[in-house]
Amino acid sequence: ESAVYYGDHSHLAFLWWLNDWPLIWEYADIDLQCLGSSAMEPSRKFFVGGNWKMNGKKQNLGELISTLNAAKVPADTEVVCAPPTAYIDFARQKLDPKIAVAAQNCYKVTNEDFTGEISPGMIKDCRATWVVLGHSERRHVFGESDEPIGQKVAHALAEGLRVIACIGEKLDEREPGITEKVVFEQTKVIVDNVKDWSKVILAYKPVWAIGTGKTATPQQAQEVQEKLRGWLKSNVSEAVAQSTPIIYGGSVTGATCKELAGQPDVDGFLVGGASLKPKFVDIINAKQ
Secondary structure, three states: OOOOOOOOOHHHHHHHHHOOHHHHHHHHHHHHHHHHHHHHOOOOOEEEEEEOOOOOOHHHHHHHHHHHHHOOOOOOEEEEEEOOHHHHHHHHHHOOOOEEEEEOOOOOOOOOOOOOOOOHHHHHHOOOOEEEEOOHHHHHOOOOOHHHHHHHHHHHHHOOOEEEEEEOOOHHHHOOOOHHHHHHHHHHHHHOOOOOHHHEEEEEOOHHHOOOOOOOOHHHHHHHHHHHHHHHHHHOOHHHHHHOOEEEOOOOOOOOHHHHHOOOOOOEEEEOHHHHOOOHHHHHOOOO
């Protein structure tokens, strides 16, 4: 008769007492199989980031913060808000500790004569712990290319910040079918600058689905993020592919978040405009 796994190891001691070696080996083999399968299960925490961009002043941001502080945040969900640089310290003072704070950008050196820039050390001095890097607006409005984004990622991690690294294709890259080429090239530069993947979130932001009138379906988001996870498995390691959260940032709303959150490779969201509204709480609870 086949052995049955009881979830502990008391059965092995009993069989040892009976001196029943065939069953001892059968149970031990099942124990190892169960241990191996559980070790391979992904342990990715659901992650929701709110990017406030260049919006708000202390009064209305304070009202938003009060709403977020009163909200229930599930134990298995991590929430981070990225206020404008001028309000990082204000946000950290006012937000409940259950919500982390991020900067929206940083520079690639500790300190120097770079007018208008902010360093990871300054961000940490305001008690923020995250930074968003490679956002599509930084890439396409301010002309940041892959190389300096990679340098920023490396420096931010070296200085002790955690990084939300953004990637994604434009409409003129989506339509000719080069999404994978673009996304993989952007990811490669990030990969080359990461040593500790426990401090990195990848955010897939299809630029073509943000403010263009076009929308990405949950299936389209899943398709790209599944391929991206496969690329990580082939080019970094299976462990990194399984443990690294890949979140989605294509115009997520309270109406679309639940179906998106149900996709197996969508581990959360990076939310823009919707993170400035009370309905952001619904997005935080998308997995519930």
